[in-house]
Amino acid sequence: QITLKESGPTLVKPTQTLTLTCTFSGFSLSTSGLGVGWIRQPPGKALEWLALIYWDDDKSYSPSLKSRLTITKDTSKNQVVLTMTNMDPVDTATYYCAHSPFGDPARDWFDPWGQGTLVTVSS
């Protein structure tokens, strides 16, 4: 059974850097074809794709946020970390991590998802 759980601060101040950790079980990111992605959802709004990292360290980022995002993996800890710099109140959202099983972003999907963590940006 694959499970993922997001952790990190619930409140950050504007201009600060957000660091979120996705801790997973049931698979290894050293296994060919597997990946972990990050998706966010502002309150009452739609899902927004943020970033994706694969077993071979291939990384993809949302073009609109690329300059602010970094995704890394720690295979030994079964963790994926997302950092987002220069946080702004508009970045207030629930942040999800999710498992990508196929290894080809043109075909991949997210299943399952973590429960999500709400991050509020406010001074």
Add this chain to the structure above:
Amino acid sequence: QSVLTQPPSVSAAPGQKVTISCSGSSSNIGNNYVSWYQQLPGTAPKLLIYDNDRRPSGIPDRFSGSKSGTSATLGITGLQTGDEADYYCGTWDSSLTAGVFGGGTKLTVL
């Protein structure tokens, strides 16, 4: 403004059928695979359809997916009140080299 366009809302009576459209372009839906997600109120999204039209184990065959050209469609038959949720389409955009989601569709079962 989402890259993929979905109707904001759809509704139908219990037992009826509903379809939800997802419109894109040749850089996304036209040349890549589509997945669909169900988000019940207050919960994380759940995969309903992958590879345009395939259902994961445990997803009832009341849910179906299809793709034609630069559009995809989610179909739900035998509507139940428990199907009330937000539904999202997603795919890869080869021009953006990033994933994209639709703006979501709220399903109301009257």
